[in-house]
Amino acid sequence: MTFQSLVKQAIIPQESGFMLTTSFDQESFNQVVMSTYGRFPLALERGVGCRVWDNQGNSYLDFVAGIATCTLGHAHPAMIEAVTRQIQKLHHVSNLYYIPEQGELAKWIVDHSCADRVFFCNSGAEANEAAIKLARKYAHTVLDIANPIILTANASFHGRTLATVTATGQPKYQKNFDPLVPGFHYVDYNDIRAVEAAVTELDEGNYRVGAILIEPLQGEGGIRPGNVAYFQRLRQICDEIGILLIFDEVQVGMGRSGKLWGYEHLGVEPDIFTSAKGLGGGIPIGAMMSKKSCDIFQPGEHASTFGGNPFVCAVALSVCQTLEKENILQNVQEQGTHLREGLKVIALKYPQHISEVRGWGLINGMEIKAESSLTAADFVKAAMDEGLLLVAAGPKVVRFVPPLIVTEEEINQALHAVEKALAKVTA
Template sequence: MSIETLIEQATIPPESGFVPSNPFDADSFDEAVMSTYARFPLALERGAGCRVWDTQGREYLDFVAGIATCTLGHAHPAMVEAVTRQISKLHHVSNLYYIPEQGELAQWLIQHSCADRVFFCNSGAEANEAAIKLARKYAHTVLDIEKPIIITANASFHGRTLATITATAQPKYQKYFDPLVPGFHYVPYNDINAVEEAISELDEGDYRVAAILIEPLQGEGGVRPGDVAYFQKLREICDETGILLIFDEVQVGMGRSGKLWGYEHLGVEPDIFTSAKGLGGGIPIGAMMSKKFCDVFQPGEHASTFGGNPFVCGVALSVCQTLERENLLQNVEARGEQLRSGLRAIAAKYPNYISEVRGWGLINGMELQADVALTAPEIVKAAIDRGLLLVPAGPKVVRFVPPLIITEKEVDMALQAVEQAIATITA
């Protein structure tokens, strides 16, 4: 079944008089579900391709994609087939046994990256936790560091566990959750002098820098790409000192940047890197990948009950193979150029409100002027009214992360909706 057929079947025409069989009750939802999200007043119930529909039958163009997660959009035939096949065959067994689907997925990732080993888990935060643990063990057992320190960047985002919110150098994510996990130090992003100074200052007594954990492009931090010269110098420093270079590719990896991995934009290879989000196309999975030399885990030192089970690996493998088979990286590059060009044209019309458009492939940000009252959530809300779903990346950046199957026509539709939204707000 094609995406076009799926969209046709999912669409309910206005004249149908559609009424949900069970009308959505937001009050009942809020009574039962913890308020960990400030939700937009929208309840989505189905999707096809790059479109989703709410419980009232209204259609939206999805430029959120589960926050850079739905690689193949919604109800993609390859995923539907893989889910059906795998759930009918075997969905979960323990990692106490060999899992063929896990091995196949790991081999695909190794063949298509600089990695030699893969550990599977359930999310980006867990993948980053695994990377932190691996770096700490490597520091103790190989580098002979008594108190290892990991350097991370200001405005980064690495997850919501205690270790990863500590690694996340944004106080708003850390408030009320202290005491935080020791062993992290923050530096400005894209500032090599700050890294060199930190390494020099932190190497005292039992303390030494063991690893640098960094995003090739900062997602939650405002869609800020890394500087090539900065990352190449980081690689040189790590090669000279034995410090591990760890890349958080949770949001930017799996083709979203126009290349399979963000590090390919920077001309360097990490020692360890993480993936999640787009890896499973919306099915929860995370992966921590490393070079062979730093794979120091032994049985029992790290694990995940659900990580790498047959179901998630079978579906994730179908996502990987579809990405390759349908040459989606070429589409990502073309649609990304189209999107940035269109957004820059809009920015030129509203220079008093928009300061910059930046990004790679299909992860792009439109930054608003700091000295105007207009905020990213305001634009997101106005876009919803025009049938377009967007997501903020902080108070002043609107993020555009559609499925990688987005079409030229759909990008034009999104650009039109964005311009209309801004025109209405600024009128």
């Protein structure tokens, strides 16, 4: 049975061992789980392909995909097979020993990117932490900078740990967590003059810029693609003064942009780049990749207990191989174009509310005009009522990040839901 036939069969719940549960209690949940998320009153129970069901049996098109994470959607046969096979074999051992599955995944990444080396961890924040540590060591030991500064962009997002939230150029994520980690400076995204000025002005005494950390496309900052000329000049600046160029590809990498890596859209290669989210298709894994020239970590300088264990690497490798085998990048390009064109047609009908539709592949944003009373959160709730799950990317941008296997029919269903939701919230 093909995957798409499994999806179609699952549209009508079958008696196949799935048990819908109505005993979930939201109040009991809130009594024992910390309130670190603003949750919708929705308890999701199962999924197949691009569709999920709640514990009441209601189905939804999932254009959140775990926030750009479920690369192959839900319950993909390749992942089920990899999970089943590996959990029966070996799921976790320490990195004190060689892990063949880790080596296979690293080789796939190296063979399909500009990287020479890979470090595995558990999340995007950890991958960016590793990149920050490597950049600081490189600045101290190779560039002889006593107090290295890492440039990042305003409106960026790099994680929730103390160092990565400091690197994140959004004060709302940093509030009440000071003192923040020193050694970061922010410049406007796609503004090369701001970068050139910072590199010059921050060269004083023992302080100097040692690296630039930036997203090829800003995700949480509103789905803003990088400008090609800007990124090519960044590469030139880094080469001229010998500093590292680091790309955060946690959200945009692993095929979501229509290319395997976001940097391929920009005509430059980073010295270091990071991945997570889509790499494991929903199984927690992160990775930091680097060129051989900046692979200067020594044993004991960085580590991760769970990073790169046999289980996660086997599943992530199945995701990588499926991207190739099923030619999924072509689907991302075709369906991404179809989605953007459809959203632009809808936007033209609401010129007083929608200002722009933008993105790459299957990471797209619909921006609501600043003067409109409509918010992204309002629209996300309205779309949910129409059976479509979406996620905001800031107060005025609605993000569309479905699984990379999404079909034209599902795109059309989503566009229909978007139009119905817009009609209701703007009436």
